[in-house]
Amino acid sequence: MSINVRSKGASGEREFCDWLFTSGLVSRTPDRNLEQVRAGGIDVIPEDHPFAYEVKRVEKITYFTTYDKWWMKARIDCQPLGREPVVAHRKNRGDWMFLVSLESLLAVKGSYAILKSVAFTKYAQKRIAGYDG
Secondary structure (H helix, E strand, O other): OOHHHHHHHHHHHHHHHHHHHHOOOOOOOOOEOOHHHHHOOOOEOOOOOOEEEEEEEOOOOOHHHHHHHHHHHHHHHHHHHOOEEEEEEEOOOOOOEEEEEHHHHHOOOOOEEEEEHHHHHHHHHHHHHOOOO
């Protein structure tokens, strides 16, 4: 992986952590999971939160092939954490978009829905309010 790709990923993770705070979904800006650089895993794991986030900053997306790969990785990486996987992604100058589990929305295992940031914020507020960690 080139330095530019790694740098862009780290920058995207920091931007996303800031977005979580400014959107009101966390009480303080969460830290990036720096262990994932060495060992793999989820990018952002906020405290007292039902979600663990895989964060992607990409310009070109080959939609379902890319989404399916991202979703599979997030599901696998979240299993040991006992958290619900969420993939947060955005293009340059674009808004954050989210892949969330259809299991929590419609009781459909293994699939995901794509939500815009406004819809995700409302969805997350309800899930966080009912989370007892």
